[in-house]
Amino acid sequence: MPHGTGGIGHHSLTNLMGGAALRDNGWPADRIDTESAHSARIYDYILGGKDYYPADKEAGDAMAHEWPALPVHMRANRDWMHRAVRYLACEAGVRQFLDIGTGIPTSPNLHEIAQAVAPDSRVVYVDNDPIVLTLSQGLLSSTAEGRTAYVEADMRDPAAILGAPELRDTLDLDRPVALTVIAIVHFVLDKDDARGIVSRLMEPLPSGSYLAMSIGTADFAPDEVARVAREYAARNMPMRLRTHAEAEQFFDGLDLVDPGVVQVHKWHPDGTGTERIRDEDIAMYGALARKP
DSSP, X not given: OOSOOOOSOHHHHHHHHHSHHHHHTTOOGGGSOSSSOOHHHXXXXXXXXXXXXXXXXXXXXXXXXXXXXXXXXXXXXXXXXXXXXXXXXXXXXXXXXXXXXXXXXXXXXXXXXXXXXXXXXXXXXXXXXXXXXXXXGGGOOOOSSSEEXXXXXXXXXXXHHHTOHHHHHHOOTXXXXXXXXXXXXXXXXXXXXXXXXXXXXXXXXXXXXXXXXXXXXOSXXXXXXXXXXXXXXHTTOOOOOOOHHHHHHTTTTSEEOTTOSEEGGGSSOXXXXXXXXXXXXXXXXXXXXXXX
16 A cells, blocks of 8 residues: 555665665665565565565565455556646646655656656655665656755654755745645554644645645455555554545545545546446545645
């Protein structure tokens, strides 16, 4: 269910983490735990990427055994992100994006989708995982007209994100911004107040800004998704899956874009096969909403 997939190859990643490039950037290799499964690397493995380790493969195999539809679900979420960003750039005219919980980059990344529509789009990526920073070159290849930046921060600290110099140097908070929170809040437990985090991130954004979220749920395959969640929890990645009503609460006070909060494969399908996906194979709601 996490956001982001891999892009540079497992051997390249291994060499980079052990080599001078990582040390020169101030990110010691021992910050990256290769012995324990990691949500972004599991996602990468299941979707056929190369930026994973044996622990991630073992976890991904166990999860897909419990729910064989897991790869379909994960790909549908990625495809939804592409459609949502295209909508924001094309239909809503947004030119600034703040992406929380970016994950391992793969092309096309969010800025590539936005800049293909509007080359002057600006994107700030936020993650707190050193492996994402290690691979972040793929997130910073902007068009000449636009700009991208990377902020290392925990989404549970909105003040640190909003106060980051990289954000302030890249985005103009007097102009609309699309806050994208893709497939990450199911890893935010109730004690950390996911709704409060999203609300605080939206608070300084001006009228005309948007919130785009995909939100994990067990509404459609409760037994299978519960087993996947147990596999994550067994690897120290507990999950908080949400009902439709709970997913809608993230958008309180905002104007939802039609068709509202729906499973990701049902949000603005583009004729590329989403209409053939079974509801019980998708455990993610998606929605966009505009700040009045």
